[in-house]
Amino acid sequence: MLQTLPRRVVVTLLALSVFFPIGLVFYQSFLSGPFFMPSAIFSLESFVFIFDDADFWLALKNTLAVAVGMSLIAIPLGALLAFIMVRTDLPGRKWLETPILIPIFVSPVVLGFGYVVSLGPVGFFSVWFQDLFGSVPWNIYSLASIIVIAGLTHVPHVYLYSSSALRNLGSDVEEAARLSGASPFRVARDVSIPMVSPALLYVGVLVFFLGFEIFGLPLILGDPEGHLVLTTYLYKLTNKLGTPSYHLMAAVATCIIAVTFPLVLLQRFLLKSAQRFVAMKGKSARQRPLMLGPWKWVAFSLILAWLFFSVVVPVAGIALRSMVSSWGQGVNLLEVLTLDHFRAVLDEATMIRSIVNSILIGTLGGALAVGGYLAIGLTTHRKHDNLARFVDYIVLTPRAVPGLMAGLAVFWVFLFVPFLAPLRSTLFSVWFAYAVVWLAYGMRLIQSALMQVGPELEEAGRLVGAGQARVSRDITVPLIRNGLLGAWLLVFMIFEREYSTGVYLLSPGTEVIGAQIVSLWASGAVDVVAALSLINMALVGVGLAVALRFGVKLHD
């Protein structure tokens, strides 16, 4: 067939973009030094080194504690939230839908910073609490706090998947159980929960997996007391031996991927079986909400309390922190209001560059990424051959590589390949890393848009004489215009939110806000970090507002 050539080109480029950086990480992990050093030879010494390092085992233990702990918090709360939102007559359900999803779109490093300025030892809320009650009973820097915060901020992930499973469940199956004599409680226990359990299992694995990737929160909250997790351990390794310890970082990355890749495959398997489960049920009839009665105010306050803790506290903290010059006991915040921090940001060329770059990478870069994802989507659309299956697995692979490491791997690629080297300190390298890291996410958006196109619309095109390329151009792509616009907006928000992928690519010319915050935080420039964080949230907020204005669904 004629279109096989472009198809092969797309797949080859895709395979190279994904496997070359990851291959480089594996290769590097089996060398005795950085790959550009002539003295580097094949050896296992980097693994020997990290396995001998007590910090590595501590980090592993903490990572497991965080992953398990946040799953235990996020899954029951998320499932409960979904049940209340989807199945009951809670007041203001429509209105609550969007705020619930906000934590997904706020950069974790910004969130972590928000908690520090709000609940840290001298945070706004801590100070107010101390004024009222005399002392502060929490320590934001403990491992337990990290787990609780990680758990509460991952509730939306659980909510997304369990609510869509609950929505797909027709109330006819529940009503059938009611009529057979089951009480509402028995209905939930014997029918509803078992029917969404595949989705819950999937989301459980997903949250556990996210626990392994988590970087921004432990970077900021774990630092003062030295609670390392694997990703922050990797980050600290950067200069552990004085020289760039690439081989050690690669070894840690290899260890993380050895855990995350099987988890990604497990998720894929679970998602498929969950969809099969949903497909088994008949037509989903109109749903009747469960009457909560007086309990609805309890449920309502619970949700508001959670929103207060996971959205209002960090966001308000940052907003306040970026606009005051000092605070503490006895300080009237109204008297210390200032815009100096923003002026400081705007005075420095680097900061302005990072803002401009962030906007560019979200708008232009987002559009380019969506274009690339679309090209990949079209190569596999309605095809069930081996090439399509191969693409399926390529797309999954970067999902297993946390952004920090993907950025590192891309950095190495641009270091390693001579003709790419000039691009290293351009925004292209950052865009490339972002596009690869969010490949699986973007492809899901594109594929769900493509799935909306009825196959017969394309077949009709074939029948009247259009070849496959022509059908794509004249029928498929015009039909998913709205889906593409939505994907662009979502990718914009994700790219604005991104912080870890750019960390190793940060150089003059490639600054983006997220990576800039990570780097400034290390240098202690808290005022500027606060201002940048607020600007970052504002950018995401603009994306969110436009997306809502156009009626883009925030989830699939």
Add this chain to the structure above:
Amino acid sequence: MTDKTILAVDNLALSYGNNPILKGVSMQLRRGEVVSLLGPSGSGKTTLLRAVAGLEQPHAGSVGIAGRAIYDAAANIDVPAEQRNLGLVFQSYALWPHKTVFENVAYPLKLRKVAANEIVQRVHGALKNLGLDHLAERYPHQLSGGQQQRVSIARALVYNPPVILLDEPLSNLDAKMREEARAWLRNLIVEMQLSALVVTHDQSEAMAMSDRILLLNGGVIEQQGTPQEMYSQPQTFFVADFMGSNNILKGHVGEIRDGLARVDFGDGLALWGIRRSDAAIGQAVSAVIRIEQLHLAKGAGEHRAEIDLVTSMFLGDRYEYVFHVGDKLLRAWGKRSEGAGRRWLEFPPEAVWVF
């Protein structure tokens, strides 16, 4: 194959994985003829149509249009769908929602690089033929179901394909419109002298619209013939059962004489009917009686039986009587409402088919 043959399918076989869908189907469509592919769901009728269109991948056999092979497994020929130059009217109509009616119909001509002014002329001609000219600037969602169907037909006809394929063309219309559309479509096909292959699962639709019917069952052609042949001379139980509304009684052959067989049903009922299979005495058989062939009789007589009438149902143009024979139900039609009780029913032997 004669030179009148426009579409020839020879021994076409197709499987989904290990699941055979078409097990060697052969058929011909002559110029100006309407052939229906009829069968229950899963019989392979839509798959056959789609294989002819080039939308499904067979693994054996051949398909030829006007003497030119468009698919031939042996000769390794497989012309892609877009080069087969066939017209297909989809069950869902498959109008492109982002194009106006005019653009939908013009697209095939645009692909064929027809000059712009000729496109305008031909599209308007096609739309006028179908009574749609005033809707040219509308979008599909602004049309009724019947109008959408006509646009879909216009799109499939505008480039004069040698054969037009219709996939369940009436199934998306509501019951009342369906009968009108059936007459309209048959008239259009005859008037424009189209050669059409129509998929349908509705036997009355197939009989009304086509010159010949192919009844598919489990991936093979069970029987083919004119609607009259299919209805009154079914060769197998499946065909007898599928065509028409039937009473089906299971019993055993008790006696065979002069091409007739006596079937005993237990509980005293025994009927004479035409032997349609070579079932011997004592073998289990099914007797098929068209509902319209059963009549109430005034009193006892040959080929009559007295059985229990349970209830009458009013169907508008007639009554349907429901009888009990042991644990089985029998249905018959009549003009009057009848109260429950014992009634004489006549079973003419030529209307009882024994399989």
